Amino acid sequence: xxxxxxxxxxxxxxxxCAVDAVSFGIPQGLVFSIIGPNGAGKTTLLNLISxxxxxxxxxxxxxxxDVTGWVPERLARRGLSRTxxxxxxFFRLTAIExxxxxxxxxxxxxxxxxxxxxxxxxxxxxxxxxxxxxxxxRIGLQAMADRPAGSxxxxxxxxxxxxxxxxxxxxxxxxxxxxxxxxxxxAAELEGVIRAIAKDGVTxxxxxxxMRLVMNVSDRILVLANGRTLAEGSATEVRAxxxxxxxxxxxxxxxxxxxxGG
Amino acid sequence: MTMHQLFKxxxxxxxxxVVLAALLPMFFPSxxxxxxxxLVFVFALAGIGLNLLMxxxxxxxxxxxGFIGIxxxxxAVGPTHFGLPPWLSFLVGAALSAAVAxxxxxxxxRLRGHYLAVATLGFGTLLSIVFTNEAxxxxxxxxxxxxxxxxxxxxxxxxETWYWISAISFVIGAVLAVNLxxxxxxxxxxxxxxxxxxxRVLGIDVAKKKLTVFVxxxxxxxxxxxxxxxxxxxxxxxxxxFLRSIELVAMVVLGGMGxxxxxxxxxxxxxxxxxxxxxxxxxxxxxxxxIIMAVxxxxxxxxxxxxxxxxxxxxx
Numbered sequence: 374x375x376x377x378x379x380x381x382x383x384x385x386x387x388x389x390c391a392v393d394a395v396s397f398g399i400p401q402g403l404v405f406s407i408i409g410p411n412g413a414g415k416t417t418l419l420n421l422i423s424x425x426x427x428x429x430x431x432x433x434x435x436x437x438x439d440v441t442g443w444v445p446e447r448l449a450r451r452g453l454s455r456t457x458x459x460x461x462x463f464f465r466l467t468a469i470e471x472x473x474x475x476x477x478x479x480x481x482x483x484x485x486x487x488x489x490x491x492x493x494x495x496x497x498x499x500x501x502x503x504x505x506x507x508x509x510x511r512i513g514l515q516a517m518a519d520r521p522a523g524s525x526x527x528x529x530x531x532x533x534x535x536x537x538x539x540x541x542x543x544x545x546x547x548x549x550x551x552x553x554x555x556x557x558x559x560a561a562e563l564e565g566v567i568r569a570i571a572k573d574g575v576t577x578x579x580x581x582x583x584m585r586l587v588m589n590v591s592d593r594i595l596v597l598a599n600g601r602t603l604a605e606g607s608a609t610e611v612r613a614x615x616x617x618x619x620x621x622x623x624x625x626x627x628x629x630x631x632x633x634g635g
Numbered sequence: 636m637t638m639h640q641l642f643k644x645x646x647x648x649x650x651x652x653v654v655l656a657a658l659l660p661m662f663f664p665s666x667x668x669x670x671x672x673x674l675v676f677v678f679a680l681a682g683i684g685l686n687l688l689m690x691x692x693x694x695x696x697x698x699x700x701g702f703i704g705i706x707x708x709x710x711a712v713g714p715t716h717f718g719l720p721p722w723l724s725f726l727v728g729a730a731l732s733a734a735v736a737x738x739x740x741x742x743x744x745r746l747r748g749h750y751l752a753v754a755t756l757g758f759g760t761l762l763s764i765v766f767t768n769e770a771x772x773x774x775x776x777x778x779x780x781x782x783x784x785x786x787x788x789x790x791x792x793x794x795e796t797w798y799w800i801s802a803i804s805f806v807i808g809a810v811l812a813v814n815l816x817x818x819x820x821x822x823x824x825x826x827x828x829x830x831x832x833x834x835r836v837l838g839i840d841v842a843k844k845k846l847t848v849f850v851x852x853x854x855x856x857x858x859x860x861x862x863x864x865x866x867x868x869x870x871x872x873x874x875x876x877f878l879r880s881i882e883l884v885a886m887v888v889l890g891g892m893g894x895x896x897x898x899x900x901x902x903x904x905x906x907x908x909x910x911x912x913x914x915x916x917x918x919x920x921x922x923x924x925x926i927i928m929a930v931x932x933x934x935x936x937x938x939x940x941x942x943x944x945x946x947x948x949x950x951x
Contacts, residue, residue, distance in 0.1 A: 423836060449838030461833035463826045465893075474826040478838035480819035484847060487818035488811050490645075494818050501819070541837055 374436070376401040376545055376576045382421055382431035391417045393600040394431065399578065399593070401544070404571050406579040406587045408611075409597035410620060415580045416458055418597070419547050422578070423455045424448045435545065450478055454538040455547035458580075462530050464523040468514060471522050471533055472505035475540025508536045512566060528559040535566060545576045552583040564590050588612070596620070645813055648896075649806060656802040660795075669794035675899070675906045676801035677862045680808045682886040682898035684855020687812055689884070690892030691821070692848050693828030694744065695752040698759025699883050702853040704766055704875025705732045706860030707781075711870050712772055714782040721784045725861045729854050736853035737846065744845045759880050766872040778871030781864045797866045804862065808855060809895050815851070816895075824848055825893075856883075889930055891937030900938050904930075 378398040384391055392414045399405045407415050420426040422433055424445040432441045435451055443451075454475075463471050480501060482494050509515045512532045517525055525533065531551055538546055548567070552560045560583055567590050571577050581587050587594065587608075594611045596603040598620040604611055611617055656676075663669060685699050709728025713719035719727065743754040766773050773779060784791040791800060815821050823844050826834045831841050864870040873879070882905055890901025908926065912919045934941035 425832065445832075445835040446838050446840050449836055454838075455836050457833070461830040463829040463833065465829055466822070466825055470822060470825075474822050474834070474839070475837050477819060477823050482819055484820055487820045488815050490814035490818070494814075497819060498817065537833075537837065 374401050375399065375434075376436055377422070377578070378432075378434040378437075379418075379422065380432040380434065382418070382428050382433065384417065384421060384426055384429050390600045392421060392428075395595075395597070395600070395602055396431075397595055397602070397605060399576055401576050402571060402574050403592040404567060404577045404579060404590050406581060406591040406594045407597060408581065408584075408587055408594060409603070412599075413597040414600040415597055416549055417600075419455065419549050419578070419580055423453060423547055449541060449543075452542070452544035453547070454541045454543040454545075456531075456534040456538050456549055456551060458549040458553065460527075460530050460534060462522050462534060464521070466522055467519050468522050468525060468529075468533055469502065469505050469509060469518040472508050472537050472540050473501045475508075475537040476501045476504055478541055505540060508540050511569075512536045528555050531555060531559075532563075532566065535570075539570065539575075543575060545578065546570060547578045547580075549580050550582060551579070552581055552586050555583075560586050645810070645817075648813065649810060652802075652806050652809065652899075656799075656806075660798070666794050669798040671907060671910060673794060673797040673801045673866060674863075675903045676798075676805040677859050677866070678883075678886060678906055679899040679902035680801070680805050680862075681856045681859035681883055682890065682902050683805075683808050683812050683895055684852035684859075685883050686887045686890075686892065686895065686898050687815065687824070687855070688848050688852040689887055690894065690897075691816060691828060692824040692845065694845055694849070695748070695884075696755040696849075696852070697752050697877075697880050697884065698755035698757070698762070699852070699856050700875045700877070700879035701759040701762035702732045702736065702856035703860035703863065703879060703883075704762050704872070705735060706857030706862075707864035707870045707874050708766060708773060708860075709857070710784075710861045710864050711779050711781045715779065716772060721782055721865065722786060725784075725858075725865075728861050729857045732853045732857035733850050736850045740846045740849040744842065744849060756877070756880070759875065760877060763872055763875045763877070766875055773872070776872060778869055778873075781868050781870055783868070784865045791865065797862070801862055801866075804858065805899070808858075809899075812895050820844070820847070885927065889927060889937060891939040891941070894937065894939045897937050897939035904938070 375398045380396050381394045382392055383394050395418060407418060409415055417426065421428050424443050427442055432439055434440065435453060440448060440451065463474060480497055482497050486494050506515065506518060509518055512535065514529060514533060514536065517529060522530065522533065535551065552563050555563060564586055567577055567579065579587065579591065591608055593606065594608060595605045596611055596617050603620055604614045604617050659672060660669065681703060685696060688694050688696055706728040709731060710721050710724045713724025713727060714721050739758055743751060746754050767776050791797065823834065823839045826839065827841055827844060834841050860874065863874065886901035886905045887898060889904055891897025908923055909919060912922050915922055930938060
């Protein structure tokens with residue numbers, strides 16, 4: 374089943390086409406990567422899909438349903454969650470509380486019960502905390518559970534954001550440069566995390582500059598340049614595509630690569 | 636912290652405040668102190684409400700005294716002009732504040748930071764002008780008398796009575812606030828403070844949550860306003876003025892943003908310090924300002940959170 378279909382999606386900022394008639398479809402459970410040079414429109418595309426930007430043209434279909442123009446909170450309730458390129462952590466909360474907030478859409482107490490601290494609220498708090506603790510353990514952050522999120526290391530915060538997004542139980546997870554600022558070891562760990570997520574049946578859309586990670590983990594890759602689709606295919610296909618080589622290395626670089634290959 | 640510990644700490648807090656309130660009068664040299672203490676509890680109640688909005692959710696309001704005004708004028712106007720009993724006027728005031736907060740909050744809570752601050756400032760000023768200009772109802776700038784609260788034929792009068800009413804109300808208000816923050820709604824509110832966009836992509840309806848906490852904080856202010864009017868027996872538009880709104884913000888920031896106990900300490904400082912400093916006559920306000928500045932410089936997170944952090948460092 375196609376979990377996400379994007380159809381001729383477009384948006385312009387001040388006359389510049391940031392995303393220009395981009396279309397693709399992602400079958401369930403795949404890792405789908407979006408790559409391209411800086412300013413290619415990758416993050417803009419993620420913002421369009423996750424409802425932070427309103428597209429000027431085109432449609433977004435989530436599990437066959439037209440969700441174009443839906444606000445992020447409504448999309449989240451339909452199983453779309455994401456992380457951010459620049460961290461969006463709840464810094465005043467502890468690590469485990471960050472993940473607990475991710476459980477919010479599954480929590481079932483009303484405002485009046487919350488104010489009166491009825492027994493159901495105590496039960497809900499305990500359940501949410503257990504689930505969040507399990508999520509932290511999966512990404513190896515259980516030792517940090519009760520520390521203020523603001524005191525965690527950068528790489529840990531990157532993983533905390535993923536755990537928090539996963540706590541919503543998404544069917545589609547958008548990861549915006551999860552390896553940015555990570556060292557080689559952390560990036561390798563991340564590879565394992567992404568594989569495990571996909572294995573659980575969650576479809577992953579990955580925007581990433583770390584090519585080793587992208588080539589290792591992706592089932593399919595979309596290459597963007599200047600807001601347009603340059604190529605789409607498997608890692609091997611995309612790597613061999615002359616247009617992609619040219620976009621990444623420039624015309625001159627592509628010629629050199631050609632010489633080296635010949 | 637386990638749930639058991641949390642429950643224990645909540646119970647500990649209630650017992651501590653009740654014991655404190657019961658023992659405090661033993662040290663009062665005169666009935667006047669009942670009056671000051673009652674005022675502290677009443678303003679602390681309004682402070683808790685504003686703290687939920689500002690300290691926990693991160694939304695500034697510079698017009699919260701407007702809701703104090705609604706609560707105050709409800710118990711003044713209701714019995715005088717509409718023949719409603721004071722207790723019913725009290726409830727009508729709370730409901731009216733909630734309704735006004737809902738209607739005003741929908742458009743202005745979309746604003747952020749300084750823009751929200753200015754919008755709420757405008758709202759507070761507007762209400763203050765209404766209370767001043769609708770003289771046929773409110774008595775204009777001179778204000779109006781407020782009938783005594785009658786409950787089952789018993790008239791609530793005198794500072795000692797109001798000391799107990801306000802102390803008990805403060806405890807109830809504090810418990811409700813602590814409950815709220817230790818719940819799914821509370822976690823969502825605190826998350827909104829740090830990142831609205833992250834809260835949204837996790838499925839939290841940020842606009843709705845902000846509106847909810849704005850309405851709750853308005854009801855706290857309204858209840859405090861009603862008490863203030865019933866206690867004083869007289870009310871003027873000044874109660875809803877800009878200065879009162881600023882005092883409320885000062886209480887919350889001084890006591891500690893995101894600290895319920897801080898709201899009590901902040902209210903105590905703002906209510907009592909002018910009384911303590913009154914011997915300075917002309918220099919009273921200057922010294923008051925200096926003390927507030929010093930507290931903010933040396934106890935940056937507010938009195939309660941800063942002192943708690945210091946104690947924790949000393950006794951790890």
